[in-house]
Amino acid sequence: MTKLFVGTELAKVIELNHPDSVADHSDAAVIVHTGQIHKVLAFLKQADDLDFQVLSALTAVDYIQHFEVIYHLLSMRRNTSCVIKVRLPGREELAIPSVTDLWRGAELQEREIWDLMGIKFEDHPNMKRILLWEGFPGHPLRKDFIR
Amino acid sequence: MAIKTEPITINMGPQHPSTHGVFRLRVTFDGEVVVDVEPVFGYLHRGTEKLAEERTYVQIVTLTDRLDYTASMSNNLAYVRSVEKLGGIEVPERARYLRVICAELQRIASHFISIGFMLQELGAFGTPLMYCFRERERILDLFEMLCGARITLSYMRPGGLIQDAPEDFWPALSILMESMPEYIDDLEGLVTSNEIVLARTRDVGIISPELAVNGSVTGPMLRASGVQWDLRKANPYEVYDRLEFDVPIGYQGDTYDRYLVRVQEMRESLRIIEQCVEQIPEGPIQSEAPFFVRPPVGDVYDSIEAPKGELGFYLVSDGGISPYRCKIRAPSFINLTLLKDMLVGWKLADLVVIFGSTDVVLGEVDR
Numbered sequence: 001m002t003k004l005f006v007g008t009e010l011a012k013v014i015e016l017n018h019p020d021s022v023a024d025h026s027d028a029a030v031i032v033h034t035g036q037i038h039k040v041l042a043f044l045k046q047a048d049d050l051d052f053q054v055l056s057a058l059t060a061v062d063y064i065q066h067f068e069v070i071y072h073l074l075s076m077r078r079n080t081s082c083v084i085k086v087r088l089p090g091r092e093e094l095a096i097p098s099v100t101d102l103w104r105g106a107e108l109q110e111r112e113i114w115d116l117m118g119i120k121f122e123d124h125p126n127m128k129r130i131l132l133w134e135g136f137p138g139h140p141l142r143k144d145f146i147r
Numbered sequence: 148m149a150i151k152t153e154p155i156t157i158n159m160g161p162q163h164p165s166t167h168g169v170f171r172l173r174v175t176f177d178g179e180v181v182v183d184v185e186p187v188f189g190y191l192h193r194g195t196e197k198l199a200e201e202r203t204y205v206q207i208v209t210l211t212d213r214l215d216y217t218a219s220m221s222n223n224l225a226y227v228r229s230v231e232k233l234g235g236i237e238v239p240e241r242a243r244y245l246r247v248i249c250a251e252l253q254r255i256a257s258h259f260i261s262i263g264f265m266l267q268e269l270g271a272f273g274t275p276l277m278y279c280f281r282e283r284e285r286i287l288d289l290f291e292m293l294c295g296a297r298i299t300l301s302y303m304r305p306g307g308l309i310q311d312a313p314e315d316f317w318p319a320l321s322i323l324m325e326s327m328p329e330y331i332d333d334l335e336g337l338v339t340s341n342e343i344v345l346a347r348t349r350d351v352g353i354i355s356p357e358l359a360v361n362g363s364v365t366g367p368m369l370r371a372s373g374v375q376w377d378l379r380k381a382n383p384y385e386v387y388d389r390l391e392f393d394v395p396i397g398y399q400g401d402t403y404d405r406y407l408v409r410v411q412e413m414r415e416s417l418r419i420i421e422q423c424v425e426q427i428p429e430g431p432i433q434s435e436a437p438f439f440v441r442p443p444v445g446d447v448y449d450s451i452e453a454p455k456g457e458l459g460f461y462l463v464s465d466g467g468i469s470p471y472r473c474k475i476r477a478p479s480f481i482n483l484t485l486l487k488d489m490l491v492g493w494k495l496a497d498l499v500v501i502f503g504s505t506d507v508v509l510g511e512v513d514r
Contacts, residue, residue, distance in 0.1 A: 002382035028446075055363055057448065059461055059474040070461070072448055076360065076376050083448070105363025108484050116196070131189040131513060140197055141472075 002074070004028070005050075005082035013050070017043055029070075029083040037086050038097040044073060044084070045102050051075045052082065055103040058110065060117045062143045065089070067119060069096060088119065091144075098124040116141040152178045159498075161190050167264065168509030172502075179494045184487045188480075191513035199473035204230050204305060204440040207473065212299035214475065215511040217260050220253035220290070221453040223303040228384060229449040229460035230305040234442035237434045242307040243385045244427040248320075249293070249302060250385075250451075251416040251423075255327070256286040257454035258367075258409040261506040265406060266338065268503035269347055275337065282330050285323055292316050306436030317424070324421060331413055339410070348403035352489040352501035355400060362485040365478050366456025367408045368505060372400035378452035390422045402504040409506075439468045448476075455479050455506055477511040 011025035014032070021036035032040050044052045052073035061068045071084040088094050098121035099106045110121040111130040118139035121127060129136065138145050160171040169190035175183035195214065199207045211222040224246055231238060238246075263279030287297040293312055294302040302308060338344055354364065359372040369376055377394040379387045395411035397404025442464040450459030456478030463472040482505055489501050 002378075053360055056365075056450070056457060057459055057461060057474070057476040059476075061446075061463055061472045061474075070446075072459075072461075076374070076381075079381055103363065104358070104361050105481060105484055108480060112480075131192040133189070140194060 001079075003080045005080050007083070010082055014040055014043070017047075023087065029085050031085045031087060034086055034088060034096060037084075038099065038102075041071065041073075041084065041099055042102055044082070051077050052080075053077070055099065055105045055109075056081070058099075058106055058113070060113045060119055060141075062117065062141065064143055067091075067094060067117065069113070069119065071099075091142075093120075094118065095120040095122055097122050098127075100124055115139070118142060154182060161187075167503075167507050170507065170509050170512070172498075174490075174495075174498065176495065181490050181493055181495070181498055184490045186483060186486055189513055191509045193514065195514040196473055196475060199470060201469060203468045204234075204442075204470065205438060207470070208301050208304065209299070212301055213510055214477065214514060215257075215453065215455060215458075215479065215508045216298060217508055218253050218257040218454045219298060219300045220249040220302065221257075221451065221458060223300065224250050224385075225449070225451045225453060225458040226460050227303045227305050228451060229447055229462050230440060230442070232449050233445065233447040233462050233464055234305065234436075234440050236306045236436045236440070238307055239431045239434055240428050241311075241430045242432040242434075244423050245308055245312060245432065246303060247385050247387065247390075248420050248423045248427075249290075251419045252286050252289060254416050254454045255413045256283045257506075258413050259283045261409055261454075262334070262338075262406060265402075265500065265503040265506075266344075268499045269344060275334075278334065278337075282327070289316065289319060289323065292319065304433065304436070305440050307431070307433030309433075311432045320420075320424065324417060324424075327417055328414070331410065335410060339407070344406075345403065347497075347500060348406065348504070349401060350399065351402045351497050352493065352504065353399060353401045354485055354489060358485060358488060359400065362488075363481050364456070364485060365482070366452070366454070367405055367412065368456065368482055370394065371397035371404040371408045373398050378450060378457060382450075384449075384451055386423070386426075387419075389426065390419050392419050402501055405504045405506075441466060441468055446472075450476065453478055455508070455511070456482060475514055477514060479505075479507045479509075479511045480514075483507060483512065 007025045007030045011022045011030045023033050024031040044050050052075045054074040056074045057072040059070050067088040069086045074081045113119050115129040154175050154177050156175045161169040171187040173185040195210050211226045212219040214222050259279040263276040266275040291297050354372050356372045356374050359369050392415045395408050397408050444466045446463040448461045450457045459476035461474035462470050465471040
């Protein structure tokens with residue numbers, strides 16, 4: 001059975017190595033500050049006792065007050081998974097560091113989030129729309145998108 | 148004397164017989180050799196995730212049929228499992244077994260399509276594809292007995308299934324189970340040691356295990372690279388923990404291994420179905436789940452091993468009758484991440500075969 005790494009325990013491990021990077025945590029997930037997200041994810045990937053070598057899913061949710069970007073990480077060797085979240089306040093000019101240098105698997109998924117949610121990923125090698133065409137008005141998965 | 152060549156960019160698709168739907172590749176060639184590839188998606192984008200936000204949890208089952216339209220049962224299963232996890236809905240034992248039988252039949256049908264089209268792209272025009280389709284038809288006939296539909300099945304519901312299998316289903320299934328191993332032997336006899344197939348697919352389009360893991364590749368493509376990872380084993384859902392089966396892996400990660408892994412998986416699926424038929428208990432097939440499912444506020448991610456790889460649904464509930472957000476982690480889409488790494492350096496004729504071996508369905512890529 002794939003074991004979910006309990007958020008409260010993971011938060012302690014992250015705090016130990018990267019102080020002041022955890023904004024909030026629950027049993028299910030750890031919420032990390034936007035500025036520290038790349039450092040924290042690199043740590044989760046490289047630390048030998050965590051070993052999250054796979055980014056199984058990357059997604060975003062529009063909560064109107066803020067956006068949430070959600071990383072589902074997986075360690076095949078230890079058969080554990082964990083959920084890391086980032087909160088982005090506001091609605092305009094949203095940006096977050098890309099993780100394509102850690103996981104190639106993020107390439108298409110980050111482009112999809114930019115296309116449908118309008119969150120830019122900095123340092124992505126090819127930050128273009130993917131499912132819709134260039135010049136499409138707005139980002140359709142946002143809650144305020146009007147057809 | 149070296150001949151000076153100039154790179155030339157050509158379009159493959161969206162209308163091209165070998166692209167499994169409406170997929171476009173902008174390929175740059177140096178002579179006959181691929182130097183750059185840019186996939187262009189979105190011709191089949193229907194906004195499934197947005198549509199899901201305006202439908203009830205039960206209605207969304209019909210949307211999932213249209214993702215990977217060669218494996219509707221697996222899509223149904225992945226979705227209803229997420230809803231059940233989010234809403235804490237119990238599923239009766241008999242329904243669990245029937246779900247596994249359906250999912251494994253669907254895996255065989257999907258792999259038939261994958262292998263048939265790959266052979267078609269190798270230049271074996273028509274005949275092998277029709278051999279595969281003939282057997283797939285027989286599986287679709289079984290699905291028709293279960294729910295009346297052949298492709299867009301919508302057989303599963305949160306909490307169970309729409310109806311029990313009719314009495315005729317079980318004898319029909321056992322006839323299929325008896326003849327299928329022989330048929331797979333026939334297919335292997337024609338293909339597995341065929342000299343042309345070997346020459347065209349051995350060592351072509353290799354993905355190393357490290358790259359495959361880093362690129363979030365899942366399913367037969369990952370296992371062909373030699374990584375032993377199958378969610379049915381690693382994170383057993385439904386009744387897989389009670390069933391005995393092996394996870395076939397490849398060694399090279401080339402096009403041939405991807406074919407081989409799929410053929411072996413079909414045999415394992417038959418083993419699974421056999422055990423399910425023996426073990427399936429009598430009883431109800433639907434728990435008392437309300438028609439308007441109202442899961443508590445929260446979010447959940449659940450994934451299954453679909454024929455193409457890890458198919459996951461990330462659902463966010465605000466307590467209402469429809470999900471606040473429904474993200475689909477589509478395996479074909481993410482498996483395309485490494486397309487460029489597989490193709491660069493190979494010739495135009497190999498490009499078609501390598502792309503065929505990735506087993507992409509555009510309904511799932513574009514959603």
